[in-house]
Amino acid sequence: MAWEEAKLVAKHEWDEGLYTLTLDRALDFKPGQFVNLGIIIEGKRIKRAYSIGSAPGAPLEFFIVEVDDGALTPRVLNKSIGDTVLVNPRPAGFFTLDYVADARDLWLVSSGTGLAPYISMMRTAEPWQRFERIIVLHGVRYAAQLGYADELRRHAAERPGQLVYIPVVSREPEAPGVVHGRVTSALTDGSLEKLAGRLPDPALDHAMLCGNPAMLDDMQALLEERGMVINRRKKPGQITVERYW
Numbered sequence: 001m002a003w004e005e006a007k008l009v010a011k012h013e014w015d016e017g018l019y020t021l022t023l024d025r026a027l028d029f030k031p032g033q034f035v036n037l038g039i040i041i042e043g044k045r046i047k048r049a050y051s052i053g054s055a056p057g058a059p060l061e062f063f064i065v066e067v068d069d070g071a072l073t074p075r076v077l078n079k080s081i082g083d084t085v086l087v088n089p090r091p092a093g094f095f096t097l098d099y100v101a102d103a104r105d106l107w108l109v110s111s112g113t114g115l116a117p118y119i120s121m122m123r124t125a126e127p128w129q130r131f132e133r134i135i136v137l138h139g140v141r142y143a144a145q146l147g148y149a150d151e152l153r154r155h156a157a158e159r160p161g162q163l164v165y166i167p168v169v170s171r172e173p174e175a176p177g178v179v180h181g182r183v184t185s186a187l188t189d190g191s192l193e194k195l196a197g198r199l200p201d202p203a204l205d206h207a208m209l210c211g212n213p214a215m216l217d218d219m220q221a222l223l224e225e226r227g228m229v230i231n232r233r234k235k236p237g238q239i240t241v242e243r244y245w
């Protein structure tokens, strides 16, 4: 499908270098999928994948962090309302609930902007209908990078007991309502068990992991120690992974 130009209609800065961008283009897709965004640099199109944070059919929304010296992000995040970016309007990817077998609880583990696909999922009815509880773990360096925290707290308030939101901050001291450390240390140091009531269990749960590849590897290893196995299309398991780089 041909690349299209889309206009930037909203730009929310969560923290320095961390934004949500909204475009004047909507698409049908499965929450958890991504599209490619592009810009032209010196006559060449540079493209990168971005998880869609919005719900299907709503203006496309992306949660993007600026990578220092990155080819695309400094330029895309420098755009102003009314400027255009290129969008490939063909959503792709298998990090969706279609490939997640039924389970009692769904654990959504993310670092940094890896939260985006879960925001899209939680803006639709499916996860709320399919899972007794949804436990969202979001690991960031600084508390200001806890994007979408208000929206997650709103979901939790609207569905008492169904959403457990656990923000984890690695480079600031412990603060009220926030766990200090990494999502992985939260699993091993008792804080996750305290907040979620129990730890992930292969007989009851499915875990989705998204973000930094080192986090994915470490978290996958911890979940495997607990008896969970990676989810493959031909061999279903309880851990589904999306690597950002």
Ligand SMILES: Cc1cc2nc3c(=O)[nH]c(=O)nc-3n(C[C@H](O)[C@H](O)[C@H](O)COP(=O)(O)OP(=O)(O)OC[C@H]3O[C@@H](n4cnc5c(N)ncnc54)[C@H](O)[C@@H]3O)c2cc1C
Pocket (backbone or CB within 6 Å): 034, 048, 049, 050, 051, 052, 062, 063, 064, 065, 067, 069, 070, 071, 072, 073, 074, 093, 112, 113, 114, 116, 242, 243, 244, 245
């Ligand atoms: C399926 C998929 C979905 C993605 N969704 C998102 C998303 O929703 N939001 C988003 O910001 N990025 C997302 N990415 C990453 C994105 O495609 C780019 O790699 C990223 O924006 C950097 O592009 P760049 O050209 O500025 O940097 P490049 O010059 O390509 O530098 C790449 C390096 O930047 C670092 N990096 C890349 N992505 C991130 C990140 N998200 N957080 C921290 N460091 C990073 C890594 O060290 C990587 O090696 C996704 C990647 C994939 C494969």
Ligand SMILES: NC(=O)c1ccc[n+]([C@@H]2O[C@H](COP(=O)([O-])OP(=O)(O)OC[C@H]3O[C@@H](n4cnc5c(N)ncnc54)[C@H](OP(=O)(O)O)[C@@H]3O)[C@@H](O)[C@H]2O)c1
Pocket (backbone or CB within 6 Å): 016, 017, 018, 065, 066, 067, 068, 111, 112, 113, 139, 140, 141, 168, 169, 170, 171, 181, 182, 183, 184, 211, 212, 214, 215, 216, 218, 219
């Ligand atoms: N230019 C700007 O203004 C600006 C602003 C913000 C970010 N940035 C850039 O954005 C990039 C970083 O983005 P980010 O902070 O969103 O992503 P990140 O580096 O992936 O960090 C997100 C969280 O993941 C944690 N983590 C890292 N490795 C892990 C592992 N193996 N297991 C468990 N958790 C792990 C980090 O902990 P630790 O803290 O312990 O590593 C942190 O809490 C860098 O390139 C940075 O320079 C730029």
